[in-house]
Amino acid sequence: MTASTLFLAALMVAAPSPRALVSPPPAPSSALPRDDAAPVVPASSRPVLGNAADPAALDASLRQSPLGKGLTPVTGGLTSDIVAERTIAASPSLQIKQVAIERAAARLDQTMIAFLPTLGVKGGYTRLSKAAINFGGGAGVGAANGPADGAAAAPVTVGPCPGGVGQCALDPMGQPLVVTPPFKINIPLNSYSLQAQLAIPISDYILSLAPARKGSLAARESATLARDAERVKVETDARLTYFNWLRSVAALIVIEDALQRTQARLADVQNLFDAGAATRSDVLRVDALVSSQQEAINDARAFRQISERALAITMNEPARSYEVGEDMLSPPPMASLPRLDDLIAEAHGKRLELRALERAIDGVEHGIRATRAQYYPRLDGFAETTYANPNQRFFPLSPVWRASWSAGVQLSYTINQTLMTRAQVREHKSDKRELILQAELMRRGIAMEVVQAYHDRERALAAIELSTRGLASSAEAYRVASENYKAGAATTNDIIDAEGDQVRAGLQAVSARIDLHVATTRLLYATGRMNPSGARR
Template identity: 25%
Template sequence: MRKSLVGLVGLAGTVWLSGCALGPDYERPDVALPEAWPEEIDEQMDVDYSDVEFWWEMFEDPILDRLVREALENNIETEIAAARVVQARAVLGLERAERYPQLDGVIEAEREDPGIGGDGPETDLAVFGRLSYEVDLWGRLARSEEAARAQLLGTAFTRDAVRLAVMSDVVSTYFDYRATREQIDTTEDTIQSLIEALGLERSRLESGATTDLTVRQAEAELETSRAGLPSLEAEAERLRRALAVLVGDSEAVVEGLDSLGDHGLEELPETLDGLPHSIPSDLLVRRPDIRAAEASLIAANANIGVARAEWLPSLNLAALLGNEVNRPSQFFTGAAGLWEISAQSVAPILDFGRRQATIEGVEVERDIAELEYQGAIQDAVVEVADAWSELRAQHERVEIYQREVTARIEVVRLAERRYLGGFVGYLEVLDARRALFEARLTLTDASRDRLAATADLYRALGGGWAGDAQLQDVLEDVESGSG
């Protein structure tokens, strides 16, 4: 094996260049954002939620708390997102390792017959260590690491966006289930009251106080109410299964869902008061989808430096140290020593536009990433405004239907009194009861929609409100592998 020594004159003068990274340094694009939310939104943002991370707890529902926490632990989508973070962390580890020397142990054995005139077969044995290192003259490896780190953080923020979506889906599906259960209870109560009314009318028929037509009307109304029950029960089972998928554990969903408490949805804590204090620019750090889009932009920006560095010469250093002998007994003797130091520089001359096309491609990717980042911000602002408008509308609907239910109850009471007094027919009583039944179902729908709109607003605002110090801890945990 050839022994050689290549002088590394000027090496100290080139190594320092490894800190000079080509390509543009990242600067957050200027995005036009309103300085404040519309007045009707801003008036509600009077609570400091800097330490609040679990926004769904505002509903004060222990069953919902349990379902959301179990979903974050067991949901398949969140597990996939978490696995992708681990994968991105491995890529970052690989890029970091590329910036350090690589040491390999090598064992070579060769046996050959020199032919006529020789002393018979000869054996050559070599054991040596080989150290190789690429000097990062133009910052290609540094930019690659920068891109990998941004991709890791982007994957982590995407995971957080998935978690936020799962939280919102669990909350919305849970309230859908509760609303359906309330409508089942309302229907069953109505059926029971109609059964009692039918029994009363049959007694009145026997005494001659009413007619057969009235009894038949009562029977028809009872069966009409019964007809709506199977579809409600089927919907409840469908929502139960949907919760099972979201939570990732069907047993956990079944347990406790049959005892939801005595309070209706409209009696849950007021959702318009106590929104977290926020300004539009907070969305840049609070919404994980925006953070993920910015991370993709940072990675695309760093890739420009990687592509540009491919235009310039590369410098690779290598060192070899070991022994080469004809017999094992000669190992580790001075005469068998083997060493070599070498340096290799490669510079592109002609590639028919390959590297230029690569640069143009990554520059376009960077432009696309910036547009996507700006689009994510614009969408976020619109989503907050839309979610607020929807919440305000649903809040008004609940108040309107609450007043309607109160009025319908009085209408039923008066209709029954007038019927018993002989002033109106039984059909008027049935109409009043039917209207009350429908108003109660509609109130439940409106209460569910208000709660769903609340969840949508919190989702649009970014969910939890961790402070900057907490956010930095999250980023450090992600990179170290504990997050």
């Protein structure tokens, strides 16, 4: 319920019904002879405030009224631009969107790092237990040539080697044919190694790198657009909060002005009662109206305090009393508008939320392409260099630093990975369909926002002229009713009705102008014509 509805409801509840207030004009008394009474002033004999056919005159009459003077901007006062700027600087939701951009940028870095060649180094020391390779204590190998005449070869026998060391093959004369010393290899007990390894994902460069990079870039752009969209939303909400505060300011001005008039009428009625020209009931009726207006002022002050506190919380600053710094009686600047269907199409092309969702869909599509690369065999290149003491590539092992290297390619294929890839692709496709449906739902919501804001603005434009004319007429009607009442040609009910009409007309006049600012702001937001910086485009 709006502030004007609340205050008018309070007035209508507090004031007696019109039928109960109907009373005949007060009879002339001896203290106030009829011949000396002030002449009755008909409404048609007085000029109406402002020419009904002249909008400029109507606007001038409003600006000269207590309501217009109370809403006159002051230097250093609060404006919607100031509220938007301070709100953006202190908005947690905008900071959350900024964190999302940083997270997307980190994921992009992770994606690119995952495709870099893997280079690793490793160093180690190992203490080995004692061990040796023993080839025995000596051996003899020999052969005897047969005689030249083709006689049978002399037999070779095995016996003790000269010196008694091992067994040897002996010729028929008992001489060893070949003698070998004992052979034994000792393994070093301390092992040192330095290794460098390089792995290159060749197949990933061909199949996965491009779509993975594009997907991460799309995710980061989507996060950036979402941040900008949140900035526009924060600005819009801040301006609407400011306009809501202006409603409370205007309502308080209208009710306080009405109370001053009613208190003046109460003094007039009291004087008439003292003169015998009014009844006690007339005094009590006007006094009841004063009480109801005082109650409405308390409500209006509470509403203004709540609105000021909401502004302070929005801007993240201590609560205090603000002054008006923006001219709300003048219409906000707005470029010429095309047809409604063209506005909806424009909104679908400019709204940052929709563009962010579309970039998210692109990111998922690239993710599907990158995942499908896992259907194919994987090809990797590798290289390794080792500098070790002892180096296992050299035999026999000796405690000496030596270098060696190796390089090659490897082709691998895993059936389980193919099954997992198929499930991952199905998941990504489900995510994509969900985002597409969300985008369609958002398009319909944006269309409704544009339609609502467009017609609200048209209604506000029409209401401004009518409400300003009504305010001028109600002010003149109240003046005529007051003079007629003093002349005895009007009743207390006429005064109360005229007062209620003037309060209602004042609230409608300022509400129509604030409604125009609200509708224009919402239309700029709905059509995407508001930049993240707050400028119109």
